[in-house]
Amino acid sequence: MSNSPGDAADDQTGRFVAQPNGRPRPLSPHLQTWRWHITMTASILFRVTIGAASVGAIFVVAWMAAAAFGPDAYSDFLDLAASPLGLLVGFGLTVVLMSFLLNGARHLYNDTGNGLTVKSANTLSAIAVYGPIPLAILFWVALFATGRVSL
Structure with a gap:
């Protein structure tokens, strides 16, 4: 050469x-x-939530398996889910769900040809990055306030 x-x-x-x-x-x-920017963060976190959702799927399978094994196994599973560790896992999975919702909405909006300018892409990415935790907190506050979950 x-x-x-x-x-x-x-x-x-x-x-x-x-x-x-x-x-x-x-x-x-x-x-x-x-240089690092918010759209890169949104992209990476979306991929992380995919991995976290895969782990969450294991809990769903365990829940169904507990239901299939009878009332005693299901009761034990519910006791574990109601423990502080189970509530923490549930909160984490709620953050993952909210991240999927916000990122999915962002991608759907982008697929229509909108939100592709730098300013709007940064704004939508910031919502997808910073929004899941406050939304999950609001969701869990509502669960505790309505008595559906307690410690």
Whole structure:
């Protein structure tokens, strides 16, 4: 490969590196040009919630299995779910649900061709990042206030 303008040989900017085979290649653009922003956070957190929902699916399967094994097993499962640890897991799964709702709404809105400017994308991403926990808190406050959940 010849050294043409822009290759690693004449690069004064540090944007190129030599591969082990000697060929020049550009550094990843994120190392020079990208700065962290809220849309990146929203994207990463959405992927994290997918993993958390997969773990939550295990609890749903355990709930169905407890129901299938009879009243004693189901009662034991409900006791575990009503424990502080079970309530904490339930709160976490509620955060995951709220994140899915907000991110799903954001993606649905984007799929219509709206919300694609920088300002609106940042606003929608901020709602998807910061909204799930307050919504989950409001949901659990309502559960406790109506007596559906207690400690």
